[in-house]
Amino acid sequence: xxxxxxxxxxxxxxxxxxxxxxxxxxxxxxxxxxxxxxxxxxxxxxxxxxxxxxxxxxxxxxxxxxxxxxxxxxxxxxxxxxxxxxxxxxxxxxxxxxxxxxxxxxxxxxxxxxxxxxxxxxxxxxxxxxxxxxxxxxxxxxxxxxxxxxxxxxxxxxxxxxxxxxxxxx
Amino acid sequence: xxxxxxxxxxxxxxxxxxxxxxxxxxxxxxxxxxxxxxxxxxxxxxxxxxxxxxxxxxxxxxxxxxxxxxxxxxxxxxxxxxxxxxxxxxxxxxxxxxxxxxxxxxxxxxxxxxxxxxxxxxxxxxxxxxxxxxxxxxxxxxxxxxxxxxxxxxxxxxxxxxxxxxxxxxxxxxxxxxxxxxxxxxxxxxxxxxxxxxxxxxxxxxxxxxxxxxxxxxxxxxxxxxxxxxxxxxxxxxxxxxxxxxxxxxxxx
Numbered sequence: 001x002x003x004x005x006x007x008x009x010x011x012x013x014x015x016x017x018x019x020x021x022x023x024x025x026x027x028x029x030x031x032x033x034x035x036x037x038x039x040x041x042x043x044x045x046x047x048x049x050x051x052x053x054x055x056x057x058x059x060x061x062x063x064x065x066x067x068x069x070x071x072x073x074x075x076x077x078x079x080x081x082x083x084x085x086x087x088x089x090x091x092x093x094x095x096x097x098x099x100x101x102x103x104x105x106x107x108x109x110x111x112x113x114x115x116x117x118x119x120x121x122x123x124x125x126x127x128x129x130x131x132x133x134x135x136x137x138x139x140x141x142x143x144x145x146x147x148x149x150x151x152x153x154x155x156x157x158x159x160x161x162x163x164x165x166x167x168x169x170x
Numbered sequence: 171x172x173x174x175x176x177x178x179x180x181x182x183x184x185x186x187x188x189x190x191x192x193x194x195x196x197x198x199x200x201x202x203x204x205x206x207x208x209x210x211x212x213x214x215x216x217x218x219x220x221x222x223x224x225x226x227x228x229x230x231x232x233x234x235x236x237x238x239x240x241x242x243x244x245x246x247x248x249x250x251x252x253x254x255x256x257x258x259x260x261x262x263x264x265x266x267x268x269x270x271x272x273x274x275x276x277x278x279x280x281x282x283x284x285x286x287x288x289x290x291x292x293x294x295x296x297x298x299x300x301x302x303x304x305x306x307x308x309x310x311x312x313x314x315x316x317x318x319x320x321x322x323x324x325x326x327x328x329x330x331x332x333x334x335x336x337x338x339x340x341x342x343x344x345x346x347x348x349x350x351x352x353x354x355x356x357x358x359x360x361x362x363x364x365x366x367x368x369x370x371x372x373x374x375x376x377x378x379x380x381x382x383x384x385x386x387x388x389x390x391x392x393x394x395x396x397x398x399x400x401x402x403x404x405x406x407x408x409x410x411x412x413x414x415x416x417x418x419x420x421x422x423x
Binding site: 010072108 | 353
């Protein structure tokens, strides 16, 4: 009877572990895979609104001068302003970020994901829980850049009249 | 063609036919075997739960070495952020199912073959027949089902542990960003990739268990014969795993 019990428990544990692993995989490797092992999230949360967040994802790092200071915790669409609203959780060690700092979405390396870069402002008041970063710069979408490049390139080519007009407009 | 080569080819064809016929017999015995779930649970324990340690260790180190190697290669292109993508896809689609299958053949397949082979050699199977106890239903089918159930679960465990091994090396030691690692892995992996891994592991589970029980059941009833049957199990399982892996990959792409 005893041996039977331990066999059942062993099999049960194995099957449960296996299904837990399958579940993990089929939830498509949830972002922040280790989130549930970590203790309560620390730090304060600020928001920022962007015209276009490109390929930014929850879990992407927030960097200041290249150093990681926090991460993106939530992304939503603000129906009032019709812009993307991003929540950033900043490590409490970095509590002296000026209120007028600006946030931009940059791309890491050639193939890498996108992250939020914060360049500090100069105000003597600092970002706290719930404050909003007002000055933002959207993600550079490579396709748009290429389109723009080809458009101007075509206008510069000899014989095209439209180019000169556009040039003077700008 | 020399006589030896001809005999070799003939033996392969005969073995294939024997395994095919045996497969149908096993399948037919599987339905009545379900009425004794305890026998199947015992086999899941033997084939699965007791392979867990070796699978977890191998998964951990496979993930760790993948993290190192991919980091090195990606670093040359300045694309170390893609580490999560590379590791997740490699583990999920190829290394998880294939390495688990190879380890399973060595750890559990050999045990199945020699166990059934010894039953055959000591006339236990015949004795069961005499007592009107169907050995297909009571010995072979539960072992086949146990392996079939254990392999996909072991594969999933291997893959998940491997991912955490890669994150250990990539994030903790080599300095890839934690959030980037997981978000890159997540954005690259589609449900289709998970399905590919699961289908592969189910097929491997069925084929490896079938080879193991078949070799045991048809082993020569001598000490030497059991040894040879066990060797054949490992050889046939490894070759079939790699061959089927190619076929299944071609089908899925």
